[in-house]
Amino acid sequence: MIDLVQLRREPDFVKASLARRGVPNSTLDEILELDIEHRRLLQDAESLRAEVKELSRQVGEARRAQDQARADELALRSRELGDRERTASQATDAVGSLLREQLLMIPNIPAPDVPEGRDENDNVELRRWWVGMEDGEPQPTYERHQRVAHWDIGSELGILDMESGAKLAGSMFPLYRGAGVRLLRALGFFALDRHANAYEEIRPPSFALTETMMSTGHLPKSADDMYAIERDGLWAIPTAEVPLTSMHRGEILEESRLPIRMTAQTACFRREAGAAGRDTRGLLRVHEFDKVELFAYCTPEQADEAHADILARAEGLLQELGLTYRVLMLCTGDLGTSSARTIDLEVFSPGVDRWLEVSSVSWFRDFQARRANVRYRTAEGTTALVHTVNGSALAWARIWAALVETYRQADGTVALPDVLAPYMGTQTTIRAKTS
């Protein structure tokens, strides 16, 4: 949620900033009018309530003084005022919830360095990396045997079985088998081990309350993109960002504890409503995938460093895995609702011949913290909202795809990079079962 006080104080700046994201000025003008109306009603209601309270106090006084007649008279007046107060409060609340509702629909103010743009085509590529780049080698071209899609490799080697997944849960729910599962497991262990030096590992629930979803900004806006368990009022988490952001909801943290860094691997559930038929083969887009998330609560001053650390860790993993990737600064048109700045990592997957998004590293400023009410006590003793940053490191389904395509050998086996050896047992080469 954006800061209403800031909107009041610097309406032109907020309007100009949000216009870059396509929020019309009129929407913000409506909010400003609602705010004025709300405060006017609030004053009325509150002064009425103050009178009721004062009269009630006097009733008590009169009763103690054994002056029943006076007490009755005061009580009667108070009751009349109370009726008016009730009406005034209802009007105030009605406008107040309308105001809040509208405010919740407003996206975050983009950072000044976020480039202008309409959609993902306008994202700006910051850099590219591939094995040997530092030594001046050109970006790799891929052999014919690497030009095989991972779903074909998966069937060939018996490590990915999309048909069985579809049979059990419908399309876009992958089912991994044998060495394919082991690879998935290896990737999670590998990443969590790399982050363990600075990030506390968390295993959160896979479901969250509506309130929790509100904190990150996933609700009310993205309700259609998530799985709901209506009977119990729960939502399947689309990312570990959801529970991690709410870990300290409603708390005031000591500044000395910041930054608080956490990591978690969870299943991530996404309905991908409206995406049917688009890039949906194999693991390109699935309803359930595993992902290691990095997260930090920090002060505004620490935010840049925290953001950079997550990005560096995600890139570090990709480099260790020897995958070609590019770094994109998202433009205003592609930025998520809650984000002030997002940098995406896309890995090149030769078999499908495309760049796949495997990480999204975002700085939310105090947008999520305002909703989640996570604050810290400054050295001066005042309280301030924390900043939140997070990023994937990494989303495994697509990494899995890029790995098996990149490392497919001429003989059809997949020879995985050595960094995974400690997690793959003796087998770093995946070959078809000879049965």
Next chain:
RNA sequence: GGAGGGAUGACAGAGCGGCCGAAUGUACCGGUCUUGAAAACCGGCGUGGGCUUGCCCACCGUGGGUUCAAAUCCCACUCCCUCCGCCA
């Protein structure tokens, strides 16, 4: 799933219709004393909102209700504890 108990400030814990935004203790901050520290003593010490900056309003798990007046009474829900049942 059944029975009972509970949820109050950073923590512990009182209050159980009006004088309660809330006793008391601890912690924390400032001061006196001291060479310094400790102890003792004195003072301060929740969060948010509104405006005429001095006042007003809200908050005692959450949401409703009763009342002139609710932390306090009633209802529902959530969570925690104890016991029973079931169970990976």
